[in-house]
Amino acid sequence: MRTVVLAEKCFWCRTALPALRDLDTGYAWCVGCASATVYKGDPIDYYEELTPEAAAYSQLLAKRSFSRRDRSADGPD
Numbered sequence: 001m002r003t004v005v006l007a008e009k010c011f012w013c014r015t016a017l018p019a020l021r022d023l024d025t026g027y028a029w030c031v032g033c034a035s036a037t038v039y040k041g042d043p044i045d046y047y048e049e050l051t052p053e054a055a056a057y058s059q060l061l062a063k064r065s066f067s068r069r070d071r072s073a074d075g076p077d
Contacts, residue, residue, distance in 0.1 A: 008028055009028075010028060010029055010030035010033050011027035011028055011029055011033075012029060012030075012033040012036075013030060013032070013033050016030035016032065016033070017030065017051070018030055018050055018051075019031045019034070019049070019050055019051045019053040019054040019056075019057065020034055020044065020047045020048060020049055020050055020051075020054040020057055021047060021048045021050055022044045022046070022047055023046040023047055023048055024044075024045075024046050028050065029044065029047075031053050031054065031056050031057050034047075034057050035056075035057060035060055038057075038060050038061060038064055043061060043064075044057075
C-alpha cells in the first residue's frame with residue numbers, strides 16, 4: 001500500500017482524500033466517488049489500494065458481483 005500525498009485529492013470530487021488509484025488512468029478516487037462508478041455500472045476494475053478505507057470499495061465490488069482485480073499484489077509487470 002502506497003502512502004497518499006496529503007495534497008492529492010480525489011479526481012472526481014476534488015475535496016476528499018483518495019483511497020484508491022485507477023491503474024488504467026492513474027486517477028486517484030475517494031471511496032464515495034469510486035462507489036458511484038459501481039452503481040453507474042462502470043466500476044474501476046484495476047486499482048491499487050492507497051488507504052485501509054479502500055476495503056469498503058472492494059466489499060462493494062464483491063457484493064455487486066464485480067470481480068476485483070488488484071494488480072498491486074501481483075508485483076512488477
